[in-house]
Amino acid sequence: xxxxxxxxxxxxLVVGAGIAGLQASLDLxxxxxxxxxxxxxxxxxxxxxxxSKVFPTLDCASCITTPRMxxxxxxxxxxxxxxxxxxxxxxxxGKFHARITKKPRYLDETACIGCKRCEEACTTYxxxxxxxxxxxxxxxxxxxxxxxxxxxVLDMDECLLCGxxxxxxxxxxxxxxxxxxxxxxxxxxxxxxxxxxxxxxxAKKQYGGDxxxxxxxxxxxxxxxxxxxxxxxxxxxxDGKIPDSIAFVQCAGSRDKSLGVPYCSRVCCMYAIKQAxxxxxxxxxxxxxxxxxxxxxxxxxxxxxxxNAKAMGIxxxxxxxxxxxxxxxxxxxxxxxxxxxxxxxxDVTHDLVMLSLGMVPAWIPDRDGIIPxxxxxxxxxxxxxxxxxxxxxxxxxxxxxxxxTGPKDIVDTIVxxxxxxxxxxxxxRRQEGR
Amino acid sequence: MAIxxxxxxxxxxxxxxxxxxxxxxxxxxxxxxxxxSDTVGSFPRKLIRLGQIGDKNRVIxxxxxxxxxxxxxxxxxxxxxxxxxxxxxxxxxxxxxxxxPTGIGRLMYRxxxxxxxxxxxxxxxxxxxxxxxxxxxxxxxxxxxxVSYQMIHYLGIAVSILAVLxxxxxxxxxxxxLSSWGGASKPAPGKWVSALKQTITEIIxxxxxxxxxxxxxxxxxxRSHAWIHLAIMYGFIGLLVATTLDxxxxxxxxxxxxxxxxxxxIGTVSGLVMLWGVSAAMLRRFSKEEKNAAYTSLPDWWxxxxxxxLALTGYWLEIATTFQIISPVNDGIMLLHAAMAMxxxxxxxxxxxxxVIYRPIALFVYFLNQA
Numbered sequence: 001x002x003x004x005x006x007x008x009x010x011x012x013l014v015v016g017a018g019i020a021g022l023q024a025s026l027d028l029x030x031x032x033x034x035x036x037x038x039x040x041x042x043x044x045x046x047x048x049x050x051x052s053k054v055f056p057t058l059d060c061a062s063c064i065t066t067p068r069m070x071x072x073x074x075x076x077x078x079x080x081x082x083x084x085x086x087x088x089x090x091x092x093x094g095k096f097h098a099r100i101t102k103k104p105r106y107l108d109e110t111a112c113i114g115c116k117r118c119e120e121a122c123t124t125y126x127x128x129x130x131x132x133x134x135x136x137x138x139x140x141x142x143x144x145x146x147x148x149x150x151x152x153v154l155d156m157d158e159c160l161l162c163g164x165x166x167x168x169x170x171x172x173x174x175x176x177x178x179x180x181x182x183x184x185x186x187x188x189x190x191x192x193x194x195x196x197x198x199x200x201x202x203a204k205k206q207y208g209g210d211x212x213x214x215x216x217x218x219x220x221x222x223x224x225x226x227x228x229x230x231x232x233x234x235x236x237x238x239d240g241k242i243p244d245s246i247a248f249v250q251c252a253g254s255r256d257k258s259l260g261v262p263y264c265s266r267v268c269c270m271y272a273i274k275q276a277x278x279x280x281x282x283x284x285x286x287x288x289x290x291x292x293x294x295x296x297x298x299x300x301x302x303x304x305x306x307x308n309a310k311a312m313g314i315x316x317x318x319x320x321x322x323x324x325x326x327x328x329x330x331x332x333x334x335x336x337x338x339x340x341x342x343x344x345x346x347d348v349t350h351d352l353v354m355l356s357l358g359m360v361p362a363w364i365p366d367r368d369g370i371i372p373x374x375x376x377x378x379x380x381x382x383x384x385x386x387x388x389x390x391x392x393x394x395x396x397x398x399x400x401x402x403x404x405t406g407p408k409d410i411v412d413t414i415v416x417x418x419x420x421x422x423x424x425x426x427x428x429r430r431q432e433g434r
Numbered sequence: 435m436a437i438x439x440x441x442x443x444x445x446x447x448x449x450x451x452x453x454x455x456x457x458x459x460x461x462x463x464x465x466x467x468x469x470x471s472d473t474v475g476s477f478p479r480k481l482i483r484l485g486q487i488g489d490k491n492r493v494i495x496x497x498x499x500x501x502x503x504x505x506x507x508x509x510x511x512x513x514x515x516x517x518x519x520x521x522x523x524x525x526x527x528x529x530x531x532x533x534x535p536t537g538i539g540r541l542m543y544r545x546x547x548x549x550x551x552x553x554x555x556x557x558x559x560x561x562x563x564x565x566x567x568x569x570x571x572x573x574x575x576x577x578x579x580x581v582s583y584q585m586i587h588y589l590g591i592a593v594s595i596l597a598v599l600x601x602x603x604x605x606x607x608x609x610x611x612l613s614s615w616g617g618a619s620k621p622a623p624g625k626w627v628s629a630l631k632q633t634i635t636e637i638i639x640x641x642x643x644x645x646x647x648x649x650x651x652x653x654x655x656x657r658s659h660a661w662i663h664l665a666i667m668y669g670f671i672g673l674l675v676a677t678t679l680d681x682x683x684x685x686x687x688x689x690x691x692x693x694x695x696x697x698x699x700i701g702t703v704s705g706l707v708m709l710w711g712v713s714a715a716m717l718r719r720f721s722k723e724e725k726n727a728a729y730t731s732l733p734d735w736w737x738x739x740x741x742x743x744l745a746l747t748g749y750w751l752e753i754a755t756t757f758q759i760i761s762p763v764n765d766g767i768m769l770l771h772a773a774m775a776m777x778x779x780x781x782x783x784x785x786x787x788x789x790v791i792y793r794p795i796a797l798f799v800y801f802l803n804q805a
Contacts, residue, residue, distance in 0.1 A: 319461075343465070343483075
């Protein structure tokens, strides 16, 4: 029997607790607004908490994100719902009504103390999505070390129901019979901050991203570089070899009409350069090559960052990679056309290859429902007044922040989250004045 | 030598194919993805760049367009959908049009209406010419009563000589151009022999052609681009051999040859092989499923239609002669068959058919410059 539907009320409903959702929530909550923040993942922090360091300052991503995560979790005006899906948002008489489902973690959150005894006791190993399948996790586990909240999730599809976790739990909080909890919420305004997904690594079949073990995605590379990464250092997935020669393939998911992503994802040049720099720090004698069509270092300090990378000895080769194959030792072979001084196709063998995948919207209204916002040709949510008030969507009272309206970097995302918070506050004030 | 940028060249070439090279930002994907590009024949980006700056000399002086078999991989993966494969095809049409002195080819490629008019006109003139000679009473001199066998025989020879003259002109022109390609160093004499050997091997086996497109979904071999082409080519060569044998032994043999006469057997089998190849090719172009058939234009259809009609009418005539069916319909078909066969040869240098001359020459020059 499922529990009765819970009713909630807030000034602003924020969907998505990545860096944009966190920032917007904090900005509004600090003004005294009541916030209901809903996150579909077990932990808040979004994509950013997954990164190693950020460009162009090379600040540690966790060091910037975790204070915000903690502030949100402890803020008296923020009601945080994690591992929770929004099903529907409707606008009735100027108010927003949301139907929300809290997915079962199969434990009593009020009793759990985050001690990880259950995780230690569990005998089932699964690919760890936080490490993008480079590492393993248990069937009952806390998402990652600095996850907030520190509650585990039990994967019921993979669980053997052996009961080891329930026996190990000091507070007897494991509940294998837990049901989803329905929630109805009312809010005066909505901020959508649903973020992005990377383009599929298998999208370009000439690259064999899904076939070759040593052709990895940018987020996998982030995990290899992260201090608390799966291998505790940079090793390649196929055999654990420390790579001597690493290649970055730019525009592997963007600026390609044949993939249906004709736009530039803006951040790939910079994250590739950043990763190359970090690599040359951790593997000082490795050869690092970036194959690019052209480098788009657009932001403040970005060009200097690019020039620094060149000065550090990172090779920049102007060539679009046409095809990737591999030899018997799983060394990826890139086929490129050398363009400087000549015009010659060439096969180059590397130990490890990262495909610079592009950004696509994680949530698309006409595909995923929830709320009927207009989208642009690129399938990102359309901002109706892009130049002057970029956070305005096609629906009154619904504001957008971060990469859901288009590819952008962390700096722009945080700025836009602040803008969305201000727009939402202004909107609420106008509504009260009516 | 200074090069003046000439943006009009692309406009000119564009009349020969549906590509969008202006969209290209020179990323080099096409050359890298091409299964046939190597250090000597580095294409297609180089040709795209030359086209963009309008260096006509170098655009038409390389063998590269002829090294391409249009597998469509570059067009499929082009980030800008500039259709580099179609550009290569357009360059081949452009090269054919540029290699004949009359300008008829140029007009035929650029205007479908003109191509149809020329085709009809030449056909009618040839047909009418064959009807000018009265057949007389000697049954060994006519087929079915109206068309003189001798007339077809001698007109055929005349047409062949005319065709050879235009072709020789074209060969000289294209060879002159191609000889300036490649390195400055003169290849060693031994190189000529090995290049010739490689060229002949390639023509016979079409190995490079079959190597194209490893990443695309594999098609059943008999439906692949290369095998269809091999069927058409061997079918055509077989028919050519059969016809030549007929011509050579005409005086020695009775007119109504049995279908079991060796030359006839070669003709019958080759005709079937070609008919199958042509039908498969037409089906490919009709369905437009593969990238390289997506922009099929009249010049592509022209050759296929000719070969198809020739094969069909050929079989009709074989049946009619074997069973001695004398009818005015058969006369008409005989006339059509003979006129179209001669036209095919006569217009060789002006149509897609010209590739049988240009591709081997380009391959030879390419092998000559290969390390």
